[in-house]
Amino acid sequence: MLMPHLPSTVYLSAPDLVQLVRRKGLPACIAGVAERIEADFRRWGEFDKSARVASHSSDGVIELMPIADAAQFAFKYVNGHPKNTRHGLPTVMAFGVLADVDTGTPRLLSELTLTTAIRTAAMSAVAARRLARPGSTRMALIGNGAQSEFQALAFRDLVGVRELRLFDTDRAASAKLAANLAGLGFKLTICGSAAEAAQGVDIISTVTADKANATIVTPEMVRPGMHINGVGGDCPGKTELHPAVLADAAVFVEYEPQTRVEGDIQQMPADFGVTELWQVLAGHHPGRTHAEQVTVFDSVGFALEDYSALCFVRDAAAELGLGQVIELMPRVADPKNLFAALAPSAEAAEQDAGLGVADALDQAHAFQHA
Amino acid sequence: MLMPHLPSTVYLSAPDLVQLVRRKGLPACIAGVAERIEADFRRWGEFDKSARVASHSSDGVIELMPIADAAQFAFKYVNGHPKNTRHGLPTVMAFGVLADVDTGTPRLLSELTLTTAIRTAAMSAVAARRLARPGSTRMALIGNGAQSEFQALAFRDLVGVRELRLFDTDRAASAKLAANLAGLGFKLTICGSAAEAAQGVDIISTVTADKANATIVTPEMVRPGMHINGVGGDCPGKTELHPAVLADAAVFVEYEPQTRVEGDIQQMPADFGVTELWQVLAGHHPGRTHAEQVTVFDSVGFALEDYSALCFVRDAAAELGLGQVIELMPRVADPKNLFAALAPSAEAAEQDAGLGVADALDQAHAFQHA
Numbered sequence: 001m002l003m004p005h006l007p008s009t010v011y012l013s014a015p016d017l018v019q020l021v022r023r024k025g026l027p028a029c030i031a032g033v034a035e036r037i038e039a040d041f042r043r044w045g046e047f048d049k050s051a052r053v054a055s056h057s058s059d060g061v062i063e064l065m066p067i068a069d070a071a072q073f074a075f076k077y078v079n080g081h082p083k084n085t086r087h088g089l090p091t092v093m094a095f096g097v098l099a100d101v102d103t104g105t106p107r108l109l110s111e112l113t114l115t116t117a118i119r120t121a122a123m124s125a126v127a128a129r130r131l132a133r134p135g136s137t138r139m140a141l142i143g144n145g146a147q148s149e150f151q152a153l154a155f156r157d158l159v160g161v162r163e164l165r166l167f168d169t170d171r172a173a174s175a176k177l178a179a180n181l182a183g184l185g186f187k188l189t190i191c192g193s194a195a196e197a198a199q200g201v202d203i204i205s206t207v208t209a210d211k212a213n214a215t216i217v218t219p220e221m222v223r224p225g226m227h228i229n230g231v232g233g234d235c236p237g238k239t240e241l242h243p244a245v246l247a248d249a250a251v252f253v254e255y256e257p258q259t260r261v262e263g264d265i266q267q268m269p270a271d272f273g274v275t276e277l278w279q280v281l282a283g284h285h286p287g288r289t290h291a292e293q294v295t296v297f298d299s300v301g302f303a304l305e306d307y308s309a310l311c312f313v314r315d316a317a318a319e320l321g322l323g324q325v326i327e328l329m330p331r332v333a334d335p336k337n338l339f340a341a342l343a344p345s346a347e348a349a350e351q352d353a354g355l356g357v358a359d360a361l362d363q364a365h366a367f368q369h370a
Numbered sequence: 371m372l373m374p375h376l377p378s379t380v381y382l383s384a385p386d387l388v389q390l391v392r393r394k395g396l397p398a399c400i401a402g403v404a405e406r407i408e409a410d411f412r413r414w415g416e417f418d419k420s421a422r423v424a425s426h427s428s429d430g431v432i433e434l435m436p437i438a439d440a441a442q443f444a445f446k447y448v449n450g451h452p453k454n455t456r457h458g459l460p461t462v463m464a465f466g467v468l469a470d471v472d473t474g475t476p477r478l479l480s481e482l483t484l485t486t487a488i489r490t491a492a493m494s495a496v497a498a499r500r501l502a503r504p505g506s507t508r509m510a511l512i513g514n515g516a517q518s519e520f521q522a523l524a525f526r527d528l529v530g531v532r533e534l535r536l537f538d539t540d541r542a543a544s545a546k547l548a549a550n551l552a553g554l555g556f557k558l559t560i561c562g563s564a565a566e567a568a569q570g571v572d573i574i575s576t577v578t579a580d581k582a583n584a585t586i587v588t589p590e591m592v593r594p595g596m597h598i599n600g601v602g603g604d605c606p607g608k609t610e611l612h613p614a615v616l617a618d619a620a621v622f623v624e625y626e627p628q629t630r631v632e633g634d635i636q637q638m639p640a641d642f643g644v645t646e647l648w649q650v651l652a653g654h655h656p657g658r659t660h661a662e663q664v665t666v667f668d669s670v671g672f673a674l675e676d677y678s679a680l681c682f683v684r685d686a687a688a689e690l691g692l693g694q695v696i697e698l699m700p701r702v703a704d705p706k707n708l709f710a711a712l713a714p715s716a717e718a719a720e721q722d723a724g725l726g727v728a729d730a731l732d733q734a735h736a737f738q739h740a
Contacts, residue, residue, distance in 0.1 A: 007459055014700035021712045053423055055438045057471045062443045064434050068425045073432045075447070077467065079474020089377055089473055090705040095698050097447065101427045103459055104449020113700050117708050149709035173706055180709050328465050330384035330483050335460040336543055338487050339519035339550050342391045 007329035012110040012313060016322045020313060021114065023320055030154045032316070033115075034122035036308035041126075044278035046070065047304060051258035054235075059083055060211070061235055067303035073099045074307040076112055080235060082209045090146060091209050092116060098310045106328060108314045112306065119309035120301060121150035123254075124229045125158035127297040128203060130280050130287040131252060132227035136202035137162045142194050142216055143208035143232055144168035144177040151205050151231070152181055159203070163187040167197035195221050206240040208232040213267075216240040219248070224292040233264035234300040241296065243267045249294040252277045252287070254302035263298040274298070377699035382480040382683060386692045390683060391484065393690055400524045402686070403485075404492035406678035411496075414648035416440065417674060421628035424605075429453055430581070431605055437673035443469045444677040446482055450605060452579045460516060461579050462486060468680045476698060478684045482676065489679035490671060491520035493624075494599045495528035497667040498573060500650050500657040501622060502597035506572035507532045512564050512586055513578035513602055514538035514547040521575050521601070522551055529573070533557040537567035565591050576610040578602040583637075586610045589618070594662040603634035604670040611666065613637045619664040622647045622657070624672035633668040644668070 012020070021029050040047075052065040060081030067074055078094035085091060094112035099105060128136070139161045141148055145168070155161035164186050166174045174190045181188060191197040198204050198221040206216050209232060217228060222245055233239040241264040251274045253259035265272060277297070279285035288295050317323045332341050382390070391399050410417075422435040430451030437444055448464035455461055464482035469475060498506070509531045511518055515538070525531035534556050536544045544560045551558060561567040568574050568591040576586050579602060587598060592615055603609040611634040621644045623629035635642055647667070649655035658665050687693045702711045 007463060011696075013697045015697055018700070018711060022714050026712055048425055050423065053420065053434070053436055055418055055436060055443055055471075057438070057440070059472050060474055062436075062438070062469060062471070062474050064423070064436055064445060066423055066425060066432075066434055068427070068432070070427070073425055075434060077445070077469075077476065079469070081472075081474050084473050085705045087473065088705060089475065090700070090702065090708060093377060093474055093476075093699045095476070099432060099447075099449070101425075101432070102429050102451075103454050103457065104430055104432050104451050104463055105459065106447065106463075106465065111698055111700065114708060114712060145706045146708040170706075176704070176707055180707070180713075326381075327383045327385055328481055329463045330388070330460070330481065332460065334546070335455045335458060336515045336540075337546055337550070338460065338484060338516040341388060342396055342484060343550075344392050 007105045007331065008325050009106045009328045010108050010323045011326040012317050012323045014111040014113065016317065017111050017114050017313065020316050020320060020322055024316055027153055027157050029118050030122050031157060033119050033309050033312045034126050034158055036312050037122055037305055038126050038281055040304055040308045041278040041281045044282065049255055051261065052303060065303035065306060067307050068101055071101055073101050074303065074310050076303065076306040078116065082211055096306055096310050098314060108310060109328065110310060110313055115309050115313055117147055117150045119305045120147060120231065121154035123305050124151060124205065124231060124297065124299060125154035127252065127277055128155065128159050128227055128229055131295040131297055132159060132203050133225050133291055136160065136227065138201040139203040139205055140165045140197040140201045142167045142197055142204065142206045144173040145209055147207045147231065148177050149180050151207055152186065156185060161203065165189045165191050165197040165201060167191045167194050203227045203229060205229040206232050208240055211235060211238045213237060213239050215242045217245050218242045219244045222294055224294065226294050228296045230264050230296060231299050233298065234262050236261060236266060239264045239267055246296060249296040251296045251298055252280065253298050254300060258302060259298055259300050262300040265298055377475045377701065378695050379476045379698045380478050380693045381696040382687050382693045384481040384483065386687065387481050387484045387683065390686050390690060390692055394686055397523055397527050399488050400492050401527060403489050403679050403682045404496050404528055406682050407492055407675055408496050408651055410674055410678045411648040411651045414652065419625055421631065422673060435673035435676060437677050438471055441471055443471050444673065444680050446673065446676040448486065452581055466676055466680050468684060478680060479698065480680060480683055485679050485683055487517055487520045489675045490517060490601065491524035493675050494521060494575065494601060494667065494669060495524035497622065497647055498525065498529050498597055498599055501665040501667055502529060502573050503595050503661055506530065506597065508571040509573040509575055510535045510567040510571045512537045512567055512574065512576045514543040515579055517577045518547050519550050521577055522556065526555060531573065535559045535561050535567040535571060537561045537564050573597045573599060575599040576602050578610060581605060581608045583607060583609050585612045587615050588612045589614045592664055594664065596664050598666045600634050600666060601669050604632050606631060606636060609634045609637055616666060619666040621666045621668055622650065623668050624670060628672060629668055629670050632670040635668055
C-alpha cells in the first residue's frame with residue numbers, strides 16, 4: 001500500500017561523507033558550504049533561533065543545536081571532549097537531522113563530525129572575507145588539531161592566505177599539519193610559541209581544544225589592522241583571547257545570546273558592544289571600517305551553520321547517489337492504529353521497504369514544494 | 371587498527387522495534403518500561419534536567435528532549451502534528467539517542483515512535499498505581515487514537531482496569547480501538563459523549579490530539595475519588611481539563627518547570643500548587659490522601675521517561691540480537707588528523723567496519739563500567 005507521504009529518512013554515514021568529499025573535492029565542499037552559509041545568514045530573520053542546549057560534565061559537553069525556518073527544522077548533536085584524543089576518539093563528534101516543518105518527518109540523518117570541520121572552517125572564512133584587511137595573505141594558525149587543515153584550506157581559497165605560521169603545544173600536531181598541507185600552495189613555518197606565530201601576520205586564527213580560560217592571544221601580539229579568528233573559545237570556562245584584546249577591537253559574533261554565554265566575550269561586561277555577523281553579510285553594517293582597526297570574529301558555532309551544511313550534503317549526496325533509505329519511522333497503514341503494527345499477525349510495518357534513495361529524495365523535494 | 375574505544379553506534383529501526391515487541395510481547399514491554407521509569411524517577415536528583423526545547427509552527431511542534439545522569443546522556447526528537455493522520459502519517463513520530471557522558475559517543479540510535487506509545491502508557495499507569503483509589507477497575511478512555519490501546523493495556527496490567535468506556539469525536543477510532551482490544555480481557559462500551567464515558571468510572575484518561583484549548587473534562591463529570599489521567603494537554607494552547615477540575619483536585623506533574631508551560635496547569639496561576647510525581651514514587655509525598663480526593667496526573671511527557679525507555683530497548687535488543695552497528699561517527703587512525711580520513715588516498719575511514727552488534731554493545735557496557 002503506497003502512502004501519500006512515506007516517512008522515509010535518508011541516512012548518510014561517515015563513510016558516505018568521506019566518499020562525498022573525495023568525489024567533490026574538499027575545496028569544493030568548503031566553498032559550497034560557505035556559499036550556503038552566506039546565503040542563509042543573509043535571510044537571518046526567517047529563522048526561529050535559540051541558543052543551543054548544553055549538558056556539561058567534568059570531561060566535556062554534549063549539545064543540541066536546533067533551528068528552523070518555515071520549511072525545514074534542523075538540529076545537530078555535538079560533543080566537545082578535549083581528552084577524547086587520548087582514547088583514540090575525536091574531540092568533537094556530531095550528527096544531525098533535517099526535518100519537514102509541516103509534518104515533523106525527519107528527511108535526512110547525517111554524520112556531522114567531518115561536516116562540522118568543513119562548516120566551521122567555511123564560517124571562519126566567510127567572516128574573514130568581510131573582516132580581514134583586503135589583501136591579507138599571512139595567517140597564524142594556533143592549535144594544530146583536527147580543525148586546522150580545514151581552516152588553512154578555507155582561508156587559502158576564500159580569503160587568499162598563502163603563508164601560515166603554525167603553533168601548537170603538541171609539536172607533533174604542528175608536524176602533522178605541515179605534512180598534510182605540503183604541496184597545497186602554502187609557505188609554512190612551525191613556530192615555538194603563539195607570540196612567534198603571530199609575528200608579521202594579517203590574521204590570527206585560534207582553534208585550540210582545552211577547556212580552560214586560556215590567554216592565547218595577548219595584547220602584545222596584536223598589531224593594528226589584524227583580524228583575529230577566535231574559534232576555540234566556545235564554552236563557558238573555555239576562552240582564548242585576553243580581555244584587553246577584545247576591549248580594543250571591533251567584535252563580531254554569530255548569535256549574540258549564545259555568544260554572551262559561550263564566546264570569548266563571556267569575559268566582558270554584558271553591555272560590551274558586539275555586532276552580529278549577519279548584519280555585515282546582509283549589508284546592514286560595514287564590518288571593518290578602516291585599515292588600522294583590529295577585528296575579532298568571536299566564533300562559537302551556531303545552529304544555522306549546521307542547517308546550511310546539512311542542506312549542502314543532502315543535495316550533494318542526491319547528486320552523487322550516496323546514502324541509504326532507513327526506516328527510522330514506522331510505516332503504518334492507518335496512523336491512528338499504531339497498535340496494529342505491533343500485533344503478532346501484522347505485516348503492515350514490513351511493507352513498502354523497497355523505496356530507493358532517489359525516490360525518497362524526489363519525494364522529499366516534491367513534498368517540500370507541494 | 372583497533373581503537374581503544376571505537377565510536378560504534380547501534381541502530382534500532384522501526385521494524386527492529388516491531389520485532390522486539392512481538393518477541394517480548396507488548397505487555398512485557400509496557401511492564402518493563404514502567405519498571406525502569408519507576409526506578410529512574412526514584413533517583414530524580416541524579417539527573418541534569420531541563421524543559422524540552424520546542425519549535426512551534428502553524429501545523430504542529432518539533433521538540434528536542436535532553437536529559438543526563440553521570441553516565442549517560444539521552445535525548446528524543448519528537449513531533450506533534452495533529453493533521454498528519456490526513457496524510458497517512460502518525461501524529462507523533464520520534465527517535466532518540468543514548469550517549470556516553472564521558473566521551474560524548476552516541477551508543478544507541480533508536481526509533482521512538484512505537485516506543486513513545488509504550489512509555490507514555492507506562493508512565494500513566496505508574497502514576498495511576500499510586501494516585502487512583504485502590505481497586506479501581508473502570509476507566510473512561512477519551513481519545514481513541516494511536517495511544518489508546520497502549521493506555522488500555524498498561525492500565526489493565528499495572529492498575530487492574532477491566533472495564534473501558536470509550537469516546538472519540540471520530541467514531542471510527544472508537545470502533546478500531548474496540549476491535550483491537552477484543553479478547554484482551556476488557557468489558558468495552560462505546561459512548562456517545564465524553565460525559566457518558568465518564569459515568570460510573572474510577573479513572574478518566576484523556577488522550578486527545580487536537581491542538582486546542584479544549585474542555586473535555588468538565589466539573590459535572592467528576593465524582594469524588596476519581597483519578598484523572600490527562601495525557602493530551604501537553605503543549606502551549608493544547609489543554610483538555612476545565613480549570614475548575616484542576617482547582618478542586620490534587621494535581622501531580624512530571625517536571626514542574628515544563629508542565630507550567632505545557633500542561634493543563636498552563637490555565638492556572640503560577641502559584642497553583644502541584645506535586646512532582648517523583649516525590650510520591652520516592653516516598654517523600656503520600657500521593658492520594660483519602661478516598662474522596664480527586665487526583666489529576668497532568669502528564670506532558672518528560673525526557674526521563676525516554677531515557678528509561680531507551681535503556682529498556684537497548685537491553686532488550688542486546689538480549690534478542692536485534693539492531694545493526696552503523697558508522698555514524700568516523701573511525702580515524704589519529705583523532706587529531708580528521709583531514710587524513712578525507713584525503714583521496716586515505717583508507718583509514720574504511721577500516722574496522724566489521725564490528726558486530728554484540729561486540730559493540732559489549733564494548734559499550736565494558737566502557738561504561740571501566
